[in-house]
Amino acid sequence: MTKIPTETCVNDxxxxxxxxxxxxxxxxxxxxxxxxxxxxxxxxxxxNTHIGVEMCEPACIKYTAGSNFTCSNxxxxxxxxxxxxxxxxxxxxMLCKKxxxxxxxxxVVISHREGHSRGIASNHGDPEHLWVQLDMGYTMDxxxxxxxxxxxGAASGGSGTDGYTKIxxxxxxxxxxxxxxxxxxxxxxxxxxxxxxxxxxxxxGMEGVRGDIAFTQSCLETGNFTFSGSAxxxxxxNFCGMGVTSNGVKGNSFDTPQLGIRAQxxxxxAYASVDALKNPCIDPRFRYVTRGCAxxxxxxxxxxNPDGKGWAAGAxxxxxxxxxxxxxxxxxxxVSSGSAGDGCWYRVRKSWADASSQKGVFKSLEDAKxxxxxxxxxxxxxxxxxxxxxxxxxxxxxxxxxxxxxxxIRKAPGTDKSKTGKVTGVGVFxxxxxxxxxxxxxxxxxxxxxxxxxxxxxxxx
Numbered sequence: 001m002t003k004i005p006t007e008t009c010v011n012d013x014x015x016x017x018x019x020x021x022x023x024x025x026x027x028x029x030x031x032x033x034x035x036x037x038x039x040x041x042x043x044x045x046x047x048n049t050h051i052g053v054e055m056c057e058p059a060c061i062k063y064t065a066g067s068n069f070t071c072s073n074x075x076x077x078x079x080x081x082x083x084x085x086x087x088x089x090x091x092x093x094m095l096c097k098k099x100x101x102x103x104x105x106x107x108v109v110i111s112h113r114e115g116h117s118r119g120i121a122s123n124h125g126d127p128e129h130l131w132v133q134l135d136m137g138y139t140m141d142x143x144x145x146x147x148x149x150x151x152x153g154a155a156s157g158g159s160g161t162d163g164y165t166k167i168x169x170x171x172x173x174x175x176x177x178x179x180x181x182x183x184x185x186x187x188x189x190x191x192x193x194x195x196x197x198x199x200x201x202x203x204x205g206m207e208g209v210r211g212d213i214a215f216t217q218s219c220l221e222t223g224n225f226t227f228s229g230s231a232x233x234x235x236x237x238n239f240c241g242m243g244v245t246s247n248g249v250k251g252n253s254f255d256t257p258q259l260g261i262r263a264q265x266x267x268x269x270a271y272a273s274v275d276a277l278k279n280p281c282i283d284p285r286f287r288y289v290t291r292g293c294a295x296x297x298x299x300x301x302x303x304x305n306p307d308g309k310g311w312a313a314g315a316x317x318x319x320x321x322x323x324x325x326x327x328x329x330x331x332x333x334x335v336s337s338g339s340a341g342d343g344c345w346y347r348v349r350k351s352w353a354d355a356s357s358q359k360g361v362f363k364s365l366e367d368a369k370x371x372x373x374x375x376x377x378x379x380x381x382x383x384x385x386x387x388x389x390x391x392x393x394x395x396x397x398x399x400x401x402x403x404x405x406x407x408x409i410r411k412a413p414g415t416d417k418s419k420t421g422k423v424t425g426v427g428v429f430x431x432x433x434x435x436x437x438x439x440x441x442x443x444x445x446x447x448x449x450x451x452x453x454x455x456x457x458x459x460x461x
Contacts (some may be wrong), residue, residue, distance in 0.1 A: 075441075173329055189226075272292070
């Protein structure tokens with residue numbers, strides 16, 4: 001046993017099955033027993049060299065011809081594909097550790113499709129056919145890097161990444177700091193640019209990308225939004241030089257600043273992660289990126305990237321981004337670990353820009369929150385214009401259609417919580433509360449108080 005493939009075939013005798021929805025994982029053969037899982041090709045059979053791992057497919061897809069299929073519930077299918085992908089990464093990492101294998105070495109971790117290309121498997125397209133048609137953004141190269149990372153090594157085969165700056169995560173810099181930095185570097189900056197700064201944090205937050213890093217990159221690419229020496233202009237709403245692949249090329253344009261920032265954030269996510277996008281892809285160059293090849297800012301430059309891939313060809317690109325980020329974080333208006341006693345004044349307004357709507361200025365954050373609660377549509381802002389509190393809207397119950405007969409009801413949200421022993425059956429149900437939990441993108445509480453169900457298997461009416 002020297003190699004490990006991953007696949008999504010549905011009829012073969014494999015040694016391991018990865019079920020979905022938080023169900024148990026089943027091992028059907030000892031690791032050192034030969035299983036029939038990938039057939040054979042003109043160079044022999046991977047059954048003799050590889051362990052077969054079954055990645056079960058969503059129940060809501062229906063094959064039409066070959067590897068093509070239709071899908072009746074795209075959200076549920078994507079949730080299933082994500083869970084099986086993550087389970088396969090974890091299992092493959094365990095096996096690679098167990099047998100001292102490097103998942104990035106040639107032929108160690110392969111798909112059924114790749115096995116066929118090598119002449120050691122039958123003609124199947126899995127699992128890539130599923131990932132492509134569900135628009136998951138996953139690739140086998142990304143999968144292998146994820147396995148390496150799960151083993152405790154760098155996802156791109158590098159080492160010594162302690163202290164490196166991850167692109168994925170929550171922003172550290174505040175809107176106030178970013179605006180202050182920009183005005184210091186470019187006193188003539190357009191007001192429209194200052195107004196769009198919060199979009200970096202909101203768009204970044206949607207995709208799990210650090211919005212402050214996206215903003216920092218924009219400062220580098222546009223000369224702090226002076227666009228001096230840049231191939232793009234402010235009117236293009238392209239703040240990262242996207243599509244400028246050579247001298248004289250104008251680059252991509254977007255209808256609004258928000259869409260331009262969204263495309264940039266999606267492009268950063270393509271480099272930093274193999275996770276699927278939350279919003280529809282509007283990045284015209286997303287498909288050209290090797291997913292997950294640059295999880296750190298330091299690796300955005302091709303010369304510093306362990307795989308020679310990255311956003312920019314110029315030397316020291318990542319370090320230039322980090323130097324700007326350091327300058328931004330040094331500005332006043334950062335997130336304070338203290339509270340009202342630090343001398344901060346809180347303003348209650350409809351929006352930071354709408355100063356005329358201000359209800360009051362408070363030294364106490366709790367007093368400011370109470371004022372906002374008493375005035376629907378109002379939020380609490382700190383001195384830098386950051387919204388620090390907005391009252392959550394009251395939850396509105398809604399109806400869902402369940403189309404499968406055996407959707408489990410659990411006592412609490414999560415596949416790690418006990419089942420009630422009952423299922424919903426096919427029908428229409430009322431959801432009165434939502435919550436996060438293991439095994440599903442979101443859980444819903446039934447109006448009958450019977451328990452909680454996964455919302456990945458329902459359609460909202």
